[in-house]
Amino acid sequence: MKSKKELILETALDLFAKKGFNATSTSKIAKAAGVSEGLIFRHFSNKDGLLQSILDLGKERSVKLFEGISELELPADKLKYILQIPFNIPYTEYAFWKLLYAIKWQADKYDEEISNQLKSIVIDIFNQLNYPNPELEAEFVMMLFDGMATAVLLKDSNESEEIEKLLLQKYNIPI
Amino acid sequence: MKSKKELILETALDLFAKKGFNATSTSKIAKAAGVSEGLIFRHFSNKDGLLQSILDLGKERSVKLFEGISELELPADKLKYILQIPFNIPYTEYAFWKLLYAIKWQADKYDEEISNQLKSIVIDIFNQLNYPNPELEAEFVMMLFDGMATAVLLKDSNESEEIEKLLLQKYNIPI
DNA sequence: TACTTTTGTAAGTGATTACTCACTTTTAAT
DNA sequence: ATTAAAAGTGAGTAATCACTTACAAAAGTA
Numbered sequence: 108m109k110s111k112k113e114l115i116l117e118t119a120l121d122l123f124a125k126k127g128f129n130a131t132s133t134s135k136i137a138k139a140a141g142v143s144e145g146l147i148f149r150h151f152s153n154k155d156g157l158l159q160s161i162l163d164l165g166k167e168r169s170v171k172l173f174e175g176i177s178e179l180e181l182p183a184d185k186l187k188y189i190l191q192i193p194f195n196i197p198y199t200e201y202a203f204w205k206l207l208y209a210i211k212w213q214a215d216k217y218d219e220e221i222s223n224q225l226k227s228i229v230i231d232i233f234n235q236l237n238y239p240n241p242e243l244e245a246e247f248v249m250m251l252f253d254g255m256a257t258a259v260l261l262k263d264s265n266e267s268e269e270i271e272k273l274l275l276q277k278y279n280i281p282i
Numbered sequence: 283m284k285s286k287k288e289l290i291l292e293t294a295l296d297l298f299a300k301k302g303f304n305a306t307s308t309s310k311i312a313k314a315a316g317v318s319e320g321l322i323f324r325h326f327s328n329k330d331g332l333l334q335s336i337l338d339l340g341k342e343r344s345v346k347l348f349e350g351i352s353e354l355e356l357p358a359d360k361l362k363y364i365l366q367i368p369f370n371i372p373y374t375e376y377a378f379w380k381l382l383y384a385i386k387w388q389a390d391k392y393d394e395e396i397s398n399q400l401k402s403i404v405i406d407i408f409n410q411l412n413y414p415n416p417e418l419e420a421e422f423v424m425m426l427f428d429g430m431a432t433a434v435l436l437k438d439s440n441e442s443e444e445i446e447k448l449l450l451q452k453y454n455i456p457i
Numbered sequence: 458t459a460c461t462t463t464t465g466t467a468a469g470t471g472a473t474t475a476c477t478c479a480c481t482t483t484t485a486a487t
Numbered sequence: 488a489t490t491a492a493a494a495g496t497g498a499g500t501a502a503t504c505a506c507t508t509a510c511a512a513a514a515g516t517a
Contacts, residue, residue, distance in 0.1 A: 254429025
């Protein structure tokens, strides 16, 4: 059975992703979760603390999405795997990724950890592939990654599979 | 001399871009602009009306960024021009573009007009270039466009010129 | 000049905000 | 069974929210 703490976290993530952090009041969260408003502050101190807990949990889960990378041998396979991540975000994780990308634009709340983590993996890959400028090349991949993730998350696109194919093809990666 | 109406528009755009629409109160806008709060509502009816006016004015200005396209003859040149737009956003327009991209994630406020306008131009280009699937190819370019614009707007990157070169090169476009 | 419209202000409005506090209930350990 | 800690509640708080209203100054028009 779900604890009330978990219920608050889930409900808040849901509302934050849908309406935005600032447009979602703690009273609305409490009402939607069916708990008293005071309990939110008992568990998370304040609204920012609630957001941080949501982000931390999401990060833990997203690490698992990245774990598949290290199991691959060839750097080209690793790159392919990474480029495919935006198209393989589990539907249950949409809310978290939406929140993550929406928060990017709020200077004070933005958390670069996930992005930086992935970027250093990509730099390693381009090093292994002997690219002349691995750092720059990684920056470019991250840009692609964000563009794709945005497209997937915002339009519930029916053609995301075709875009995925097009991307791999443009990156000279066999499908 | 700047009218108080213009002053409100500029100040609000600035604050919306920096802190977000919901985190910026009308009283803060009034204080920052040095006008009475009531004047905001005299001119724009309500806070959403203020946002709409800001977006409309920004759209008018961004149309000028797109006008250069039609002056070019070759479709390949047009494509090159479009891919370069994110790197050529005037610094004075940063606030507007930041606001535009931030708002994307708020379902109720998102305005697709600029994006759709540009996309139809890109579809035409790929038609002229006889690509097998111009619609899909345009979707991909728009994704690239958004990814690049995001990167340029969020990091005050010193290496954006190098990324620009890398992009044109990857897209087989002579620099 | 006389009059109308537009622009502007100051002081409000009720509703909502994040958060606190005093208190009760539940859980868990001895 | 006793007790202490943790979980949970409901009714508060002052501050801030978007917005209104009554009125004054300025600008435009005849």
